[in-house]
Amino acid sequence: MKQGGASVAGALISQNDKWVEEIGDGGGGYFLANAFEKAAGKERRGEWTDAQLFEYGRLIGLMHKLTATYQPANPNWKRLEWDDPVHLDVEQFIPEDDQKIKQIYRDVVKRTQALPKGTANYGLIHQDAHQGNFFMDDTGKITLFDFDDSSYNWFVENIALVLFYVVMGQEDPAAFTNKFLSGFLPGYFSEYDLEHQWFQEIPLFMKMREIDLYAVIHRSFDVENLDDPWCNWYLDGRKERLEKELPYLDFDFDHLNLQKFSSK
Helix, strand or coil, rough: CCCCCCCCCCCEEECCCCCCCCCCCCCCCEECCCCCCCCCCCCCCCCCCCHHHHHHHHHHHHHHHHHHCCCCCCHHHCCEECCCCCCCHHHCCCCCCCCCHHHHHHHHHHHHHHHHCCCCEEEEEEECCHHEEEEEEECCEEEECCCCCCEEHHHHHHHHHHHHCCCCCCHHHHHHHHHHHHHHHHHHHHHHCCCHHHHHHHHHHHHHHHHHHHHHHHHHCHHCCCCCCHHHHCCCCCHHHHHHHCCCCCCCCHHHHHHCCCCC
């Protein structure tokens, strides 16, 4: 990515000429350690400007353009597919009482697995490119980091995840989505012209992440005695929304006029 011009925090090689170092834990096991360049800038705060939105979209589009032709130098280094069992352990963390949510999750996975794959729409993506995983400098340049969730997935999933997080807590999510996409998509399409039909799948990928977060919170916290404000906010009414199969974001992606954002 970095060699292709994408603004990402590059990996650093160790003094022993290794990308990954093993550090013994004193008990016969070991930790794996690697290092990356420090990203310039700081976490972005406040209202989005048009220039910031354009740059955000442009970076994601450039990464998709680069990954469309990417092949790992060593096949053994290939990252996992999105539906590898390591990634689909979500269901085991959904409470047993939530059988309907478990079934909805299985249905979402099945629908996703049925989507067609091609080099123009599917490849290695960041998969967690929200604003907590990049810094922005005073010029508006974004440097993306935290690639530990990278896997092979549909490019539109990347866009769905960006939107999933930016609409959180917005007073009028639909209105915010219109404003956000009006700045983000021109930047994205300036680098990559993803077929417009894929944007109709955004609600599917949003639902996947909605259930995933629901499961992760149950995995990582005692929800009966939860004192984390953000997790409490996210869980408030979430079970009922999931069981009613309400969309995470009430927005008409089927009729999104993408042509006005695309230069092609």
